[in-house]
Amino acid sequence: MDIGYACIAVGVDGSMGSCNLRNASLERLTRLTEQNLDSLERLIDYNIRSGIHLFRISSDLVPFGANPVNTLDWTKIFQERLEKIGEKALSAGMRLSVHPGQYTVLNSPKDEVVRAAMADLEYHNKILDGLGLDSSHKIILHIGGGYGDHRAAMERFVHNVKELKPGLRDRLVIENDQRTFQIAEVMDISQRTGLPVVFDLLHYLIHPDAKRESWEFWVKEAAKTWRTQDGNPKVHYSQQAPGRTPGAHSTTIGLEKFMDFAEKLSSTNTDIMLEVKDKNLSAVKCLNAMAQDKKINRLEAEWGRYKYNVLEHSPNHYKKIRALLNGKNSYPVLDFYNLLDEAMAMDVTSGNAINGGQHVWGYFKDQANQKEKIRFSTITDGIEAGNATIQMMKSFLFKLSKKYQNDYLNQSLYFYLS
């Protein structure tokens, strides 16, 4: 079982640059694509360092990659680059995927929308082809609109899938959505197209099938649709953000619920793609929860990254977690993350923020110059007086961390989470 996350990672320079249609010159598109490949490689490197073997590549990799305005032969131009990145991921045992969003509608009654969807699928397929990946690296697609007649809409989907070229079709996987096509309908389309099914748990909970079969049932049924050449079955897992509109993803994954889910899958070789705001952070959390080697150093490494965040949220939790990790022979993964999540959900008071900032300042106070010393005390005084912000303090400390090349702080999440 592999556990992964989508598109971007907290603490990694992996953002995808874009531009608007008006100034999408070929020069700009070339430059952006090159920068985005740099970002992709940094993300892959991070995944390898972190033991993450499942990752979704952002659709923004090539700006306007499916738009006629982009006439770049980018798979040729960046062929070497793509192959190098693909090889790196493959040799680390990584499984990659892409996921066109809600606006890629293959079953539209409008010809031009279908053509655009096909172009978009071609674009996504070119990413995976360019990276040199086989058909176990998937393109996950929703069915599309209902148009007041699901039967006809499903018929159009089945018909249009058959129009796709074989190399692309071999990569395609279909997913249940939270609005229109529930899992039983998607399974029906799978029967008629041979496409494997990604079961999305949260979509199912919001929009279940008419017979209300259990999710355990559907996970098993969906797993049967995956052939050998498709690789391991895959599910999407997310949790509802409390008090937000149904389907909104939670900021982080609650571990008890996740472990209940994952333990029921553990014998099936199913991969779990997390959809959650804190991305890689939850992936590492869930990997640690399911780890075979229950070594405390996993949690200690996490603590090293989170400790100053915890301190600025709650000194009390900071103490509790330190005490928890003193028992060197145990592996209190659930207690650890429960305390961590509880702390991170608390409001940051200015007093606690300054306290946290002063701990971090401790790394620099001997090497800092006079101007920097004055600046730090001006900011901390200013926070109490109301004319400086916690953000100002943290971005100043971030500058110092980079300037003085503090490796321990540079891998900390202190500068990336508020």
Added chain:
DNA sequence: TGACGTCAAGATCCG
């Protein structure tokens, strides 16, 4: 016609 979701570019505001 706007809401939906997502991210970053672009625009504007602030001291």
Added chain:
DNA sequence: CGGATCTTGACGTCA
């Protein structure tokens, strides 16, 4: 002028 904050863009469907 630099940094923080708001708005826009790109996509298609549906109320």
